[in-house]
Amino acid sequence: MEVFLEAFITAFTLIINFDVSLFEIVGLSFKISVTSLLIASIIGFPIGVFLAITRFTGRSLIITVFNSLMGMPPVVVGLIVYLLVSRSGPLGWLEILYTPYAMILAQLFLILPIIISLSTQIFVELHKEYKDFFVIFSVPPRKSVITYISDSKDSLITIFLAGFGRAVSEVGAVIIVGGNIDHVTRVMTTTIALETSKGDLPLALALGIILLFISLIINLIANRLKIKINKETYE
Amino acid sequence: MKDFIKIKNLILFSSKGERNLIDIPNLQFDSKSISVIIGPNGAGKSLLLNLIQGLILPSAGTIKVKSSIKDKSYKKVSIMMQKPSFLRRTTEQNIQFVLELNKDKRKVSYLDVLERFDLIAQRKILANKLSGGEKQRLALALAIITNSKILLLDEPTANADPRTTLKIEKIIKEEAIAGKKILLVTHNIPQAKRLGQDIAFIHRGKVLEHCDKAVFVNHPKVKEINQFLEGEVLI
Numbered sequence: 455m456e457v458f459l460e461a462f463i464t465a466f467t468l469i470i471n472f473d474v475s476l477f478e479i480v481g482l483s484f485k486i487s488v489t490s491l492l493i494a495s496i497i498g499f500p501i502g503v504f505l506a507i508t509r510f511t512g513r514s515l516i517i518t519v520f521n522s523l524m525g526m527p528p529v530v531v532g533l534i535v536y537l538l539v540s541r542s543g544p545l546g547w548l549e550i551l552y553t554p555y556a557m558i559l560a561q562l563f564l565i566l567p568i569i570i571s572l573s574t575q576i577f578v579e580l581h582k583e584y585k586d587f588f589v590i591f592s593v594p595p596r597k598s599v600i601t602y603i604s605d606s607k608d609s610l611i612t613i614f615l616a617g618f619g620r621a622v623s624e625v626g627a628v629i630i631v632g633g634n635i636d637h638v639t640r641v642m643t644t645t646i647a648l649e650t651s652k653g654d655l656p657l658a659l660a661l662g663i664i665l666l667f668i669s670l671i672i673n674l675i676a677n678r679l680k681i682k683i684n685k686e687t688y689e
Numbered sequence: 690m691k692d693f694i695k696i697k698n699l700i701l702f703s704s705k706g707e708r709n710l711i712d713i714p715n716l717q718f719d720s721k722s723i724s725v726i727i728g729p730n731g732a733g734k735s736l737l738l739n740l741i742q743g744l745i746l747p748s749a750g751t752i753k754v755k756s757s758i759k760d761k762s763y764k765k766v767s768i769m770m771q772k773p774s775f776l777r778r779t780t781e782q783n784i785q786f787v788l789e790l791n792k793d794k795r796k797v798s799y800l801d802v803l804e805r806f807d808l809i810a811q812r813k814i815l816a817n818k819l820s821g822g823e824k825q826r827l828a829l830a831l832a833i834i835t836n837s838k839i840l841l842l843d844e845p846t847a848n849a850d851p852r853t854t855l856k857i858e859k860i861i862k863e864e865a866i867a868g869k870k871i872l873l874v875t876h877n878i879p880q881a882k883r884l885g886q887d888i889a890f891i892h893r894g895k896v897l898e899h900c901d902k903a904v905f906v907n908h909p910k911v912k913e914i915n916q917f918l919e920g921e922v923l924i
Binding site: 583605 | 742743767768770774775776786787790831
């Protein structure tokens, strides 16, 4: 219990004192996760709509592949991205290994299947309702995609959160491609892993508490947002 | 224009292909007036409208609509389904959505549409939460504001109260006077008499008679029409 108590005190001390290195780590974690999440959403939601509303040979296989990729171990993703961006890899010329860009890429690989798979299920349900309407009024494809996304926004927020949760909490992929370099690629999860291995449990726990606190805040914001959207829509 | 809508050798097989759901060797409608398609339940009336709209592809045959070179929207057909589908948005947002799609540069205000269809009080209500009569008025509004030359109306007053029925019939007459071709599907004989200039009687997917209303009512050539007019159940 002493360890937990000490961790809480350390966490609050670090937060109250606006500890620069702590907020640098938290800030970088956010930047990387939010960036990868935005890119994954921009790519993933339209793909989800496409898979939901079109019928072609191999569609089921593609959906099954994305479903399977949702559970892909982060270390495997890290290894794949490492091979891609390492000097001898096909993206080696980008020279992004051990930079936040490689970490964004790794997280993108991790959360894109989540965004695509979960949103496809939502868009399939919406398509059952909208199919006739879109045919009757000859809604252009671009407007259809925008409408599917915009009219599912309350459900998509949940997917967005699932993606963020996966991105911000994973350690295996970012540690392989980021390297946990102080002031460059050190994020909350890699710091927790490092401090635990060094035996500095209070700091590791403190970061863990901050991570949980951030998740809680984001969930609260998302819930408020969902209530607001529902209120606007149903009143 | 006598053969404005020209249906030739139209056949639609059932999903297993064991029988013809629609079998119409020849059927023509002129370019003006309200034409009524009447018949017992399950006769194929709605299927015929869906075929004309293009929601279902025929197994064989053709449906041609004469077009004018000057007016590109001349060929356009819009349909009001018996069970209409709407966007998960409010009444006014559904109207705004369809108005935005309208290529016709005439500026039609959504407020005018709401007023004309007696939907001002329901403007902020989700379309799917409207009552049966309100849904039918909204569906008719959406079909009309597309500014199509042909309006296909599938049981537009089914389950509507007398006040809504009168309102809808008044709007249908106004649109016909404005020059639109209206194909009205109903199994309501008094309504067919009130609105139709010509009536096509369809039974088991076949058009048994298509003639002027007066002839249809007073001197029907086939016994099924007599039975139908006398309220007998046709199987």
